[in-house]
Amino acid sequence: MNRKERQEARAERYRQYAENAERRATAAFNASSAAVDGIPAGQPILVGHHSEKAHRRALDRSHSAMGRSVRESEKAAYYRQKAEAVENNDNIYLGDDDAIERLEAKIAELSELQDRMKATNKIIRSKSMSDADKVAALCELGYTEPYATKFVANNNQFPAYALTNNNAKINAAKKQLELAKKLADKEDREYEAGDLTIEECYSENRVRVHFPGKPEEEMRVNLKRHGFRWAPSLGCWQAYISRRTLDFIKEITKSNQ
Known part of the structure; x- marks a missing residue:
């Protein structure tokens, strides 16, 4: 999957999040209305009446559900904005095919x-x-x-x-x-250094490090300091290719041999 395809997939994922939030907002709004269906509009709470507690509970449920509806509506708007921002991102990345x-x-x-x-x-x-x-x-x-x-x-x-x-x-x-x-002139390569597997993906402008398990905290901190981030979908730590990241790769491969 190239960057453009990943971008489209991310936008679609955000749109799905927005649709899910909208459904939850609608459900919460309906629940808010249903909670007070049996109470006439404008009916005050009859203090001391046997209906007082039920009336208050119904209003509390309605208010709580309406709050959820508002929050989910805001969440839907947020994810729609995220999807639009991703779709409109025309930045040029070195890993792009074009x-x-x-x-x-x-x-x-x-x-x-x-x-x-x-x-x-x-x-x-x-x-x-x-x-x-x-x-x-x-x-x-x-x-x-x-x-x-x-x-x-x-x-x-x-x-x-x-x-x-x-x-x-x-x-x-x-x-x-x-x-x-x-x-573009360099070929992708993969090699091992001890129990590490290194991928230099020049076609995607990424360098990736595969550990046999979760690295120690000191190593994780060092990875982040050098621009690496955990990529769950790939099961590795990756960063953009640069002199800094490649020098760091040399350091850890030497120490791991």
């Missing part, structure tokens, strides 16, 4: 934006162009005429920090692309 293609497209898009911002500022700052010429030049860059006219009239320019931030994104994406290409 990471290289998406990173190249991202760099091209950011570079185009950088060139457009620079060209826009150059046009706006021009002393030799009339406002009409500036509007025409901006339209050639892809701006609509109304937007270009407003841009020129207000002497709008992209601030320096916008160019700096976008350039930083380009450089970060280029570094990520370089790493993605390096990972």
